[in-house]
Amino acid sequence: MDCFRLRKNRANKDPLFLTGVTFPSDYPETLVKLMVYDVKDKNQESGSLLGSATFSVGDLLRTKDEQLTLNLRSSDGVCTAGTVVVSRLKMGEMEGVEVDHIATNTPSHRCPIVCEPAHHCCVDQEENLLTGPVFRNPVCKVYTFQTTDSKRMIVREQMEECTLSFSIPKQLLSLYIQEDMSRVQDLTELGELSPHWDNLRKEVITRYGGIISSYQETLAELDKITGCSFKPSCCKAQKSLEFIPINLHTQRMRVSCLKKTDAFYDIVTVGAPAAHFQGFKSGGLQRLLSRYEADKKSFSTACQCIYYSPEHTAKAQEVLSITSLLQPLITSLADQLLQAAQEHSSPGLRDALKSLSDKTEQFVHTLKDELVKSALLALHAARPGYVSKSQRQSAVQGHHQGHIGTDGEQNQIPGQSPATPEPTATCNNVEGCQTPTGEEAELGKTKNQDSIPHHKEYDEEEWDRVWANVAKCLNCVIAMVDKLQEEDNNKQESAPEQQLADVITSHTPGDWKEQLYPVVTRLKECVKEVVEKAKKAMTFVLLQEAVCSLPQGFGLQQRRDVVFSQALAALACGFVLRLYAGMQDKGFLKQLHLVGLVAQFESLLSTYSEEIGMLEDMEVGISDLHKVVFKITEAKTADLSELQPFLCGRRDHFTVEVPLPQPIFQTLPEEIKEGRPLRVFPVLFNVGINEQQTIAERFGDISLQERINQKNFEILDAYYKLLNEKVPLECLPCFQAQTDIKELLETLGQNVVTKKRKNVEILWIAGAICRRLNGIRFTSCKSAKDRTSMSVTLEQCALLRDEHQLSKDFFVRALDCMRSRLTQGDTWQWEDPEAGTVTENKPASRHFYPIALLLVSSHLLVVWLILSLVFLLAKYQ
Numbered sequence: 001m002d003c004f005r006l007r008k009n010r011a012n013k014d015p016l017f018l019t020g021v022t023f024p025s026d027y028p029e030t031l032v033k034l035m036v037y038d039v040k041d042k043n044q045e046s047g048s049l050l051g052s053a054t055f056s057v058g059d060l061l062r063t064k065d066e067q068l069t070l071n072l073r074s075s076d077g078v079c080t081a082g083t084v085v086v087s088r089l090k091m092g093e094m095e096g097v098e099v100d101h102i103a104t105n106t107p108s109h110r111c112p113i114v115c116e117p118a119h120h121c122c123v124d125q126e127e128n129l130l131t132g133p134v135f136r137n138p139v140c141k142v143y144t145f146q147t148t149d150s151k152r153m154i155v156r157e158q159m160e161e162c163t164l165s166f167s168i169p170k171q172l173l174s175l176y177i178q179e180d181m182s183r184v185q186d187l188t189e190l191g192e193l194s195p196h197w198d199n200l201r202k203e204v205i206t207r208y209g210g211i212i213s214s215y216q217e218t219l220a221e222l223d224k225i226t227g228c229s230f231k232p233s234c235c236k237a238q239k240s241l242e243f244i245p246i247n248l249h250t251q252r253m254r255v256s257c258l259k260k261t262d263a264f265y266d267i268v269t270v271g272a273p274a275a276h277f278q279g280f281k282s283g284g285l286q287r288l289l290s291r292y293e294a295d296k297k298s299f300s301t302a303c304q305c306i307y308y309s310p311e312h313t314a315k316a317q318e319v320l321s322i323t324s325l326l327q328p329l330i331t332s333l334a335d336q337l338l339q340a341a342q343e344h345s346s347p348g349l350r351d352a353l354k355s356l357s358d359k360t361e362q363f364v365h366t367l368k369d370e371l372v373k374s375a376l377l378a379l380h381a382a383r384p385g386y387v388s389k390s391q392r393q394s395a396v397q398g399h400h401q402g403h404i405g406t407d408g409e410q411n412q413i414p415g416q417s418p419a420t421p422e423p424t425a426t427c428n429n430v431e432g433c434q435t436p437t438g439e440e441a442e443l444g445k446t447k448n449q450d451s452i453p454h455h456k457e458y459d460e461e462e463w464d465r466v467w468a469n470v471a472k473c474l475n476c477v478i479a480m481v482d483k484l485q486e487e488d489n490n491k492q493e494s495a496p497e498q499q500l501a502d503v504i505t506s507h508t509p510g511d512w513k514e515q516l517y518p519v520v521t522r523l524k525e526c527v528k529e530v531v532e533k534a535k536k537a538m539t540f541v542l543l544q545e546a547v548c549s550l551p552q553g554f555g556l557q558q559r560r561d562v563v564f565s566q567a568l569a570a571l572a573c574g575f576v577l578r579l580y581a582g583m584q585d586k587g588f589l590k591q592l593h594l595v596g597l598v599a600q601f602e603s604l605l606s607t608y609s610e611e612i613g614m615l616e617d618m619e620v621g622i623s624d625l626h627k628v629v630f631k632i633t634e635a636k637t638a639d640l641s642e643l644q645p646f647l648c649g650r651r652d653h654f655t656v657e658v659p660l661p662q663p664i665f666q667t668l669p670e671e672i673k674e675g676r677p678l679r680v681f682p683v684l685f686n687v688g689i690n691e692q693q694t695i696a697e698r699f700g701d702i703s704l705q706e707r708i709n710q711k712n713f714e715i716l717d718a719y720y721k722l723l724n725e726k727v728p729l730e731c732l733p734c735f736q737a738q739t740d741i742k743e744l745l746e747t748l749g750q751n752v753v754t755k756k757r758k759n760v761e762i763l764w765i766a767g768a769i770c771r772r773l774n775g776i777r778f779t780s781c782k783s784a785k786d787r788t789s790m791s792v793t794l795e796q797c798a799l800l801r802d803e804h805q806l807s808k809d810f811f812v813r814a815l816d817c818m819r820s821r822l823t824q825g826d827t828w829q830w831e832d833p834e835a836g837t838v839t840e841n842k843p844a845s846r847h848f849y850p851i852a853l854l855l856v857s858s859h860l861l862v863v864w865l866i867l868s869l870v871f872l873l874a875k876y877q
Contacts, residue, residue: 030057034084036072050074051081060088133643134576135160135250136229145814147257148805154256155800157818161229162248164576164645166222168569169243171647172654173219176561177212179650184208186539194384197543200305204546207554214558218243233783236276245566246271247784250577253796255804264581265799267777267792268574271784272605273566274617275559284616285560286704292556296548305544306378315371316541317652319534326363327531333359334520337477341512346485349512353481360474363527367467367534375537376463382540466530473523480519484512561651563621571599571625571680572645572656574776579632583664587731588774593671594726596679598719599625600770602763604781604791606688607705608696611782615686618780619708622684628654629677632668635659680776681719683712685766689758689787697757709752709762716769717745723773733774736803744769767795793818 036050051072060068066088072081141157184205193201221240231244253265274284282288297307308316333356340348546553578597582588591597601622605611635642638661646657655677665673672678686705688696696702720741732741748765770777779795781787797815800806806814 031055032057034070034072034086036081036084051079053084055086060086063088133640134163134573134645136163137161141818143814143817145800145810146807148807151258153800153804153806155814156254156256157796158252158254160250160252162250162569162573163229164569164573165230165245165248166225166228167644168572168647168656169245169565170219170222172561172565172568173215173222173243175647175649175654176651177215177219180208180212180215183539183542184212186535187543190379190536190539190543192384193382197382200547201543203550204543207546207550211554211558233271233785236271236783239277242275242277242562243565245273245569246276248570248573249784250573251792252577253799255800257804263803265771265796266577266581267779267795268570268577269779269784269788269792270566270570270573272603272614272618272780272782273563273570273621274614275562276614278559278562280610280613280617282613284613284618285556285563285620286616287613288552288556288559288616289620292549292552296553305547307548308541308545312371313542313545314652315369316375316538316545317650319366319369319372320538321650321652322366323363323531323534326359326366327527330356330359330363330527331524334524337481338513338516338520341484341516344512346488349481349485353478357474357478360470360523360527364467364471364474367530371541372534372537373463375541376533378544379537379540463533466526466533469526470523470530473519473526476519477516477523480516484515559617560620560624563617564624567618567621567625568628568647568654568656570778571628571682571776572647574599574778575630575656575680576645576658578774578776579658582774583667586669587727589669589672591723591727591731591774592678593669593676595719595723596681598716598770598773598775599680599682599778600716600766600775601682601684601778601780602767602791603684603686604689604763604779604787605686606690606693606696607702608688608692608700611688611692612704614782615704615708619684622682625680625682627652628656629679631655631657631675631677632665632672633657633659633675634665634673635661638662681715683716683719683766685709685712685762687758687760687763689760693758706752713749713752716766717749720745720769720773731774732772735772737768739768741769741772744772763791764798790819 031054033052033054035052038048038050051074053070053072055068055070060066068086070084070086072084073079074081138158138160143155143157144152145155147153187201187205187208190201192198218240222243230248231241231246233246235241236246248268248270251267251269255263255265274280293310333352337349337352337356340352549556575597579592582592601618603615603618605615605618607615633646636659643659643661646659647654648657649655660668686708688702688705744765748762748769751759751762751765767777769775779788779791781791793815796818797806797811800814801808801811
């Protein structure tokens with residue numbers, strides 16, 4: 001792993017350090033041409049060409065003394081203008097020579113070390129075997145900086161693309177299509193419904209068909225794209241790429257110091273997860289969802305259907321998911337119980353019975369919910385020809401009164417009016433609703449509108465009987481197993497020793513199985529019957545929710561799918577990067593399976609104009625990541641393609657499986673190898689920093705930013721408390737800064753509630769806490785370019801200063817060196833609509849805040865001064 005330093009000796013001992021250069025994989029044959037200039041005026045960067053020299057990288061690598069002395073030739077190729085010494089410096093090698101001083105007033109100083117080769121040359125071979133399938137196209141830059149004790153540190157930046165930018169969204173689209181097709185199948189199998197509900201069902205199925213068709217077209221377009229690993233910002237509004245995150249890259253800074261272990265600092269940069277193609281004219285997801293819930297209540301009344309809150313809808317999806325998972329599991333465990341009975345294995349029988357009991361009890365507990373009972377009754381009420389119990393009673397009373405009407409009038413007490421049946425109607429079947437009595441109407445007023453409706457007119461005994469049969473069948477299985485084992489023990493104890501073998505062999509292998517088979521079969525039948533009824537009931541809940549969503553709900557679901565896809569791809573990238581970096585850290589692995597990791601998203605979006613909608617999208621997308629868990633699996637083969645993460649699940653719960661090679665997988669803790677779900681706690685902190693945020697803070701509204709920061713601070717604080725309970729502090733990384741995490745959290749909490757303009761301290765402290773907690777760091781802005789690169793480079797230099805004693809004189813120089821356009825690599829030099837075409841002579845960005853901010857601020861300052869002067873004059877006159 002080599003890097004190259006070029007230095008030209010001058011009389012004033014002030015050498016000119018050249019910027020980094022990236023070499024291709026076949027770099028030994030690469031020719032390097034050096035152009036040496038005599039700078040007349042450093043401030044104006046004016047100078048004349050002294051001469052040039054050409055050499056190949058292979059010539060430098062083959063030299064014994066690791067140096068090349070080259071003669072500079074003038075432009076005519078005749079005269080010798082001097083010599084240049086090219087030396088080779090290995091990565092991590094520290095020289096005892098003091099670093100030459102570089103004047104701090106030089107405006108054009110650049111990187112003091114030539115960039116090391118890119119691609120395979122800048123990645124360690126062992127690391128490349130693991131990261132190759134996920135991360136590709138590395139761009140490396142290497143620098144040397146002076147520390148406070150006049151020693152050197154070598155800093156290497158490595159930016160890579162991530163293949164998960166496309167693979168995760170494509171897998172997610174396939175899961176969306178499967179889930180929606182399954183939903184359509186469930187709606188079709190719901191059975192016969194009344195004409196009103198049947199028409200609504202057809203309309204919902206048509207809507208689902210439109211979404212499925214759209215997702216299939218998008219997936220087909222993505223399958224056509226090959227060789228690309230990221231989406232540039234110029235394509236952010238392209239429909240076929242709306243599920244792909246913008247500019248998803250990993251940025252790793254590796255710091256090598258003398259007699260110290262190398263340190264790594266990782267950041268994932270990505271554009272804000274948002275639905276750019278759909279636009280932000282009506283706001284983002286957070287605002288749209290709030291408006292949608294309010295509209296859904298009124299629309300449910302218009303459609304004469306039941307309103308279910310988001311919590312009830314989520315519960316219905318959870319019941320469907322758990323029952324679909326538990327039913328085949330219970331069936332499998334029941335078969336294992338019969339197999340153990342056939343083998344006459346008492347230990348196997350006990351183990352299988354314990355597992356069967358646990359899963360069946362979990363199954364019963366899941367269905368023991370008021371929502372299931374209520375939805376099942378509502379479904380019965382939606383059947384064609386449904387007549388409620390009160391209607392049947394009214395009909396009987398009317399028929400009886402028809403026969404005794406005359407006698408009744410004769411026997412009527414004077415002054416008493418004849419009895420008349422109360423008017424009733426079929427509930428939830430559109431023809432009308434049962435008219436409540438006075439007490440019932442008064443009671444209905446006190447009930448919450450979001451409460452689950454109860455249909456008392458329907459007979460509940462059927463569901464209670466079916467649901468209770470599962471528990472009864474389980475008790476019969478347990479009793480039968482206990483009886484078989486007790487009889488077997490009694491026979492063995494009563495038999496003489498000489499006849500013990502005969503007693504054992506007298507049991508044929510089928511005895512236990514024949515006695516268990518009827519009760520086990522009955523249990524499986526009851527479970528199947530309950531699943532069928534519960535599945536139809538929960539499907540009807542989702543049907544009613546979809547009916548209430550017809551005006552805009554399906555469009556919101558598509559928008560939410562798009563935003564979540566971008567956020568999930570970024571999270572998967574960050575998790576894999578953090579997992580690879582912490583593979584040898586036992587404390588990190590312990591924290592991973594005991595508690596989980598915090599994923600801290602740093603956003604630089606303003607709360608002005610369309611970026612408000614982006615921030616509202618991002619808030620919902622990041623919050624939805626709590627539905628994601630990770631699992632570490634063992635790769636099936638040694639093929640590197642087997643190391644690609646795999647996604648499974650449905651909208652209410654997703655699992656990302658990360659395969660590892662067999663040798664590495666065997667070194668993991670047993671809990672992780674057993675497939676324990678690994679949780680992630682996503683948090684989002686936003687502070688706008690551009691000129692639009694200045695306008696928003698002076699004349700607009702920043703309550704959205706304040707609410708987001710306050711809400712996510714509470715999540716971060718709760719995560720730390722949970723971590724502090726389960727994981728010892730020794731598992732956390734050590735830093736030079738002695739500030740305690742608890743103190744940092746207190747400071748962050750104070751800054752979150754403090755009214756301060758552009759309070760970037762929130763981002764600094766949140767980032768520091770994330771690193772202290774072994775978390776995953778993300779930085780985002782609109783396109784993950786200008787503001788993101790400024791934030792990342794500033795954070796990297798701050799880490800060098802705080803953790804590696806970067807000299808104060810070198811801080812600004814290091815910052816400008818990292819921010820120079822040539823140092824950022826060609827990867828970021830595409831044409832962007834909002835930034836214009838990048839030209840060769842575009843100056844490097846050297847300031848954290850754009851010049852436009854100063855112009856806007858100065859104009860506002862002038863207006864403020866004028867208004868203040870007018871106010872003072874009016875006051876004193």
